Amino acid sequence: MMNLEITNPLYYGVPFFFVLIISEYLLTYKHDKDHYNAKDFWSSFQVAITSGIVAIFTKTASIAVFYMLYKGFADLRVEWLGYQYIDWTIWWVWVLLILADDLCFYWYHRLSHTVRVLWAAHVVHHSSEQYNFGNAIRNGIFTLFYKSLFWLWLPILGFHPVMVVTVMGVSTIYQYWLHSSKLPKLGVMEEFMNTPKLHAVHHSRNIEYLDKNHAAIFMFWDRLFGTYKAYDDNVPAEFGVIKGPNSNKLVNIVFHEYRDLWQDVKNAKTWQDKFMYLFSPPGWSPDGSTKTTKQIQKELEQEKQLA
Structure with missing residues (x-):
């Protein structure tokens, strides 16, 4: 060797x-x-x-x-x-x-x-x-x-x-x-x-x-x-995340999404929903009250086509 x-x-x-x-x-x-x-x-x-x-x-x-x-x-x-x-x-x-x-x-x-x-x-x-x-x-x-x-x-x-x-x-x-x-x-x-x-x-x-x-x-x-996207000068980047910690404290930065995830899993009515909350894309919900990135982007494209 x-x-x-x-x-x-x-x-x-x-x-x-x-x-x-x-x-x-x-x-x-x-x-x-x-x-x-x-x-x-x-x-x-x-x-x-x-x-x-x-x-x-x-x-x-x-x-x-x-x-x-x-x-x-x-x-x-x-x-x-x-x-x-x-x-x-x-x-x-x-x-x-x-x-x-x-x-x-x-x-x-x-x-x-x-x-x-x-x-x-x-x-x-x-x-x-x-x-x-x-x-x-x-x-x-x-x-x-x-x-x-x-x-x-x-x-x-x-x-x-x-x-x-x-x-x-x-x-x-x-x-x-x-x-x-x-x-x-x-x-x-x-x-x-x-x-x-x-x-x-x-x-x-x-x-x-x-x-x-x-x-x-x-x-x-x-x-x-299929995930490539060039930077568009007409769409200046806004940095951060849609749902962030809104805090500079270490504990909040590290654990804020775990806290939200735990609440969703705990409140889910079925074991299937609990599983989906864990392993589906962020934003997934059983009733569509919150949406995934693909769903939001699809809605944006439909709005642009109608405009």
């Missing part, structure tokens, strides 16, 4: 993140004092510290499971696929892994928007009404407990766990610079790569933009699966 030791790129990325925050703040505080809000940033910082502590344990557990699958399926790979491990020294293996990682992230991210119990964890990242490098560090704490499930198939196929973790770190670093409303459109790059304007679509609460642009790096996943 090959020996592979690669330092997690996030060790280098975190200091870079804070350099970007400070730089963006210094460049904007004179002409756009609302771009950063002290209370909002402090909330994001608290979320970042808390999730960082939790990640120490969840990432350790994830790597352990990756190694177990990587080694445990070695003989089966020989029998079914004709190899024991994937050779990390081949350059195109890394290209394949980057593409596979992006596909993993796409479905992890998309389902985190379209399955309510997962949205309750992920909504933390979208809860700020600011869109700057400061709120890029506001990541869901409970997403850490299920995110790695979407990557399990990679060590099963024979990708070394350290390779997988390394590529996940590179993806995280790439996504960081996407979180600024001050960066312009980037021309032809918008066609195939994720950019700040395309990610602004993802972070907005405009009906037209909801549940779009889920990929981390490459936008062809969104094009392939």
